[in-house]
Amino acid sequence: MAEERQFRSASGVPIALRCRQHSASCRELAVRGPRLQLRSLSAATSAVWLAAYGLFAISENSMVLSAAIFITLIGLIIYLHFVKIDQESLLVIGSLGIQVTSSYASGKESTTFIEMGQVKDVVINEAIHMQKVIYYLCILLRDPEDPQGVSEVVPLFQSSKPRLDCLIEVYKSCQEILEQRKTAPQSSEIK
Numbered sequence: 001m002a003e004e005r006q007f008r009s010a011s012g013v014p015i016a017l018r019c020r021q022h023s024a025s026c027r028e029l030a031v032r033g034p035r036l037q038l039r040s041l042s043a044a045t046s047a048v049w050l051a052a053y054g055l056f057a058i059s060e061n062s063m064v065l066s067a068a069i070f071i072t073l074i075g076l077i078i079y080l081h082f083v084k085i086d087q088e089s090l091l092v093i094g095s096l097g098i099q100v101t102s103s104y105a106s107g108k109e110s111t112t113f114i115e116m117g118q119v120k121d122v123v124i125n126e127a128i129h130m131q132k133v134i135y136y137l138c139i140l141l142r143d144p145e146d147p148q149g150v151s152e153v154v155p156l157f158q159s160s161k162p163r164l165d166c167l168i169e170v171y172k173s174c175q176e177i178l179e180q181r182k183t184a185p186q187s188s189e190i191k
Contacts, residue, residue: 007166009033010134015160017169025094025180029170031160032087036080036105048072080106085159092174094181098122098139100156112154116181118142120150122174124167135164137171 002020009015013034020028052068084105091099097115104110120140127134137156143149162170 005166005169008163010132010161010163015162015166017162017166019169019173025177026092027173027177028089028091029173030087030089031157031162031166031170033085033160035086036084041076045072045076077106080104081108088157088160090156090170090174092177094177098174100154102159114139114141114154119178122171122178124164124171125153125155134161135167136161137167 002018004016004018007015007017015034016032018028018030018032020030022028049065049068049072052065056062056064081104085102086105087101087103089101089103091101093099093116095116097113097117098119100112100114102110118141120142122137122139124135125138127136136158139154139156140150141152141154143151157167157170
């Protein structure tokens with residue numbers, strides 16, 4: 001069962017949250033940002049090439065045009081492969097852990113897995129940035145030496161930066177699975 005809802009990011013850009021429930025203790029939550037716009041890409045490329053043509057007209061050196069084309073293509077490849085993230089997803093499996101995946105515009109994916117034994121909680125945190133309060137979802141990891149302590153905070157959805165209303169949906173979904181996990185060992189001891 002997949003459900004998709006529309007939200008906005010912290011900067012006002014439209015984003016989509018897709019929730020897919022695979023089972024009672026397994027959910028996938030994916031935030032998809034806007035696709036790369038051909039218009040903005042064409043405008044940036046044209047601006048660089050026009051500037052290069054202007055330098056070529058002044059210097060009469062054809063290496064300027066070749067360098068502009070080469071730099072533009074290399075810059076585009078770097079941007080698509082390392083910077084532009086199309087989708088960020090969170091796969092929460094109650095018995096195993098949490099998988100965080102970032103999918104880049106080039107098709108490259110970056111995945112991190114956190115074992116459920118390391119997860120202390122999933123929380124919505126707030127930060128002040130440039131005179132604005134920004135909310136973000138993060139995973140609190142248990143400190144191995146102090147069970148009540150937190151060893152690390154792992155922020156989620158760093159590229160899409162969803163607003164609070166979207167984060168609350170993801171938070172509630174994660175908490176449902178975490179609560180099932182907390183109550184499961186207690187119910188088996190009662191039998």
